[in-house]
Amino acid sequence: MNDKLFQERIDAEKKIEPKDWMPEDYRKHLIRQISQHAHSEVIGMQPEGNWISRAPSLRAKMILLAKVQDEAGHGLYLYSACETLGISREELVKQLHDGKAKYSSIFNYPTLSWADMGAIGWLVDGAAIVNQVSLQRTSYGPYARGMVKICKEESFHQRQGYEIMAEMAKGTPEQKAMAQDALNRFWWPSIMMFGPQDSDSPRTGNAMKWKIKRQFNDELRQNFIDQTVGQAEVIELIIPDKDLKWNQQREHYDFGEMDWVEFWSVVNGNGPCNKQRLDHHKKAHDEGEWVRNAAKAYAKKQELVAN
Numbered sequence: 001m002n003d004k005l006f007q008e009r010i011d012a013e014k015k016i017e018p019k020d021w022m023p024e025d026y027r028k029h030l031i032r033q034i035s036q037h038a039h040s041e042v043i044g045m046q047p048e049g050n051w052i053s054r055a056p057s058l059r060a061k062m063i064l065l066a067k068v069q070d071e072a073g074h075g076l077y078l079y080s081a082c083e084t085l086g087i088s089r090e091e092l093v094k095q096l097h098d099g100k101a102k103y104s105s106i107f108n109y110p111t112l113s114w115a116d117m118g119a120i121g122w123l124v125d126g127a128a129i130v131n132q133v134s135l136q137r138t139s140y141g142p143y144a145r146g147m148v149k150i151c152k153e154e155s156f157h158q159r160q161g162y163e164i165m166a167e168m169a170k171g172t173p174e175q176k177a178m179a180q181d182a183l184n185r186f187w188w189p190s191i192m193m194f195g196p197q198d199s200d201s202p203r204t205g206n207a208m209k210w211k212i213k214r215q216f217n218d219e220l221r222q223n224f225i226d227q228t229v230g231q232a233e234v235i236e237l238i239i240p241d242k243d244l245k246w247n248q249q250r251e252h253y254d255f256g257e258m259d260w261v262e263f264w265s266v267v268n269g270n271g272p273c274n275k276q277r278l279d280h281h282k283k284a285h286d287e288g289e290w291v292r293n294a295a296k297a298y299a300k301k302q303e304l305v306a307n
């Protein structure tokens with residue numbers, strides 16, 4: 001097998017499996033993307049986890065608990081998919097702690113009110129669904145199969161967030177103002193989840209050639225905006241973009257220029273909560289060492305008993 005035959009397999013829509021030959025750059029690209037995806041799922045538990053003890057009702061608490069637990073599971077699926085590429089969980093976590101691996105910029109913004117739980121479910125999980133539905137067709141088998149499972153759970157995440165926003169938008173004036181404030185703060189960071197413009201995207205070329213990604217960053221961003229504007233109108237919230245306007249010719253919404261200075265600043269570690277998120281992850285990882293050691297000791301004992 002060689003690069004040319006490998007590319008022919010990709011072009012023929014054949015899934016690449018862990019034991020298949022693959023170019024080293026394909027393997028490395030996948031490790032980057034899948035590990036950052038996994039880190040995003042786990043770090044993403046923090047902004048929502050902060051509100052579990054402050055949920056306004058038992059029902060709201062149970063829903064948020066279930067969602068945060070789902071995200072942990074999504075992280076585990078993705079770390080497992082990444083490990084099939086020959087890298088250990090320990091190494092993946094070390095790359096995160098050493099700042100060598102990224103996670104989605106969106107999770108570096110603070111969650112200031114209960115309405116933020118609605119905005120995250122509606123917008124962040126909504127954006128993740130657009131991105132992840134496309135990734136169900138990614139060329140790497142374990143990643144594609146993980147996406148199918150994750151997408152099934154994401155729709156619940158998006159619906160529960162939209163329900164929170166709809167309830168608050170038709171509530172008291174204070175509740176509606178809280179929901180609008182959350183939309184104002186989360187709208188632009190949510191559309192930044194789709195990455196830089198394709199013209200500025202150093203990885204998209206290979207990602208598309210190897211069918212790791214099936215759609216361009218800008219195309220996915222546009223799809224998300226087109227589907228979300230109507231949802232905001234139904235609950236009478238206003239999207240904070242004065243240039244947002246339906247373009248009949250394009251049959252898409254035109255939208256304003258994103259703040260790419262903010263985007264790259266947050267991506268490169270200088271967002272409002274980057275340090276807080278990583279410090280929390282490091283502390284939790286250190287505190288959980290005894291659990292990992294106990295699990296390893298148990299597995300070793302089982303191995304001895306079995307042999």
Ligand code: 3HC
Pocket residue numbers: 032033036037038040041044071074102103104105106124125128131192193194195196200201202203204207217267
């Ligand atoms: N946040 C953090 N880093 C980002 C980013 C963002 N919004 N957008 C781009 N980047 C990083 C890329 O990872 C890449 O970094 P690297 O070179 O160190 O690997 C660099 O900026 C250049 O960006 P590119 O556009 O060239 O990179 P990609 O082509 O990989 O596109 C991506 C970036 C769209 C994030 C793509 O990697 C992707 O689709 N990843 C899989 C999906 C994913 O990770 N989603 C994150 C959210 S998961 C989530 O929301 C959980 C849900 O349950 C709430």
